[in-house]
Amino acid sequence: MSTTSVPVGADAPIVEVMATMRAMRRLRPDPVPDELLEELVEAATWAPSGGNVQAYSFVVVTDREQMARLAELWRVVCAFYLETFATVAPTRMPAERYERLKDALRFQAEHFHETPAVIVACYSMGDWTRRLAAQWRRFAGAMSSLGPRRAATFTAGLKAFGDRSEAASVYPGVQNLLLAARAHGLGATLTTWHLALEPEFKAVLGIPRGVKTFAMIPVGWPRGNLGPVVRRPAAEVIHRDRW
Numbered sequence: 001m002s003t004t005s006v007p008v009g010a011d012a013p014i015v016e017v018m019a020t021m022r023a024m025r026r027l028r029p030d031p032v033p034d035e036l037l038e039e040l041v042e043a044a045t046w047a048p049s050g051g052n053v054q055a056y057s058f059v060v061v062t063d064r065e066q067m068a069r070l071a072e073l074w075r076v077v078c079a080f081y082l083e084t085f086a087t088v089a090p091t092r093m094p095a096e097r098y099e100r101l102k103d104a105l106r107f108q109a110e111h112f113h114e115t116p117a118v119i120v121a122c123y124s125m126g127d128w129t130r131r132l133a134a135q136w137r138r139f140a141g142a143m144s145s146l147g148p149r150r151a152a153t154f155t156a157g158l159k160a161f162g163d164r165s166e167a168a169s170v171y172p173g174v175q176n177l178l179l180a181a182r183a184h185g186l187g188a189t190l191t192t193w194h195l196a197l198e199p200e201f202k203a204v205l206g207i208p209r210g211v212k213t214f215a216m217i218p219v220g221w222p223r224g225n226l227g228p229v230v231r232r233p234a235a236e237v238i239h240r241d242r243w
């Protein structure tokens, strides 16, 4: 494994780990020990979740036949992405870097069946939502005390709250998982385009109907170097006191 000069290990400084956590799509086929994969999932569980509901699950795939099935689907979504979305380059990325990224996407698609591990992050509020729905009288009472204008704004706001809360409860864990992977010298990438064919991915993995998938994270030892991320300067994205 080549890591150049980035710090590696469970005690690697967190800020340096964050600054060197790039998407790693070129992975070696060598297996990743199960204990290490479990450590990554444990790091994910340390993240916050809305209402501390902790309704996440992680499907860890290492079986070669399952990986081959995922690889078949992956190639379909990746080819679609390359033909469509990827034709519009990100504004802030030099053309030659974007070409390198697309080369990495093609490499990953061709080698996906060799990916040592894929972790699928899932979330299902299920039971909690049902118990909450039983409290509808309380909601109706609280709503009527707001007055009609605010009640209308609240109704729209609560929809946004509901829509975003599940995702907001699973992605912090995904980020923890990615950081833990990077700290251990592993390469990983947060991916979401499986969502375009989610029912087929779920069928392969036997994920129940009421459980949503949010990210598929290929994990393995990197073929290339770990190194610093390139991002917009903080000064460019900060608005002080108002937009």
Ligand SMILES: Cc1cc2nc3c(=O)[nH]c(=O)nc-3n(C[C@H](O)[C@H](O)[C@H](O)COP(=O)(O)O)c2cc1C
Residues within 6 Å of the ligand: 021, 022, 023, 024, 105, 189, 190, 191, 192, 193, 194, 229, 230
């Ligand atoms: C919400 C989200 C969805 C993403 N989906 C995909 C994906 O489907 N496939 C993929 O290869 N990378 C995906 N990525 C990874 C991004 O392409 C990557 O983080 C970005 O290009 C920065 O790469 P870098 O860290 O190597 O600089 C996704 C990232 C995020 C945050």
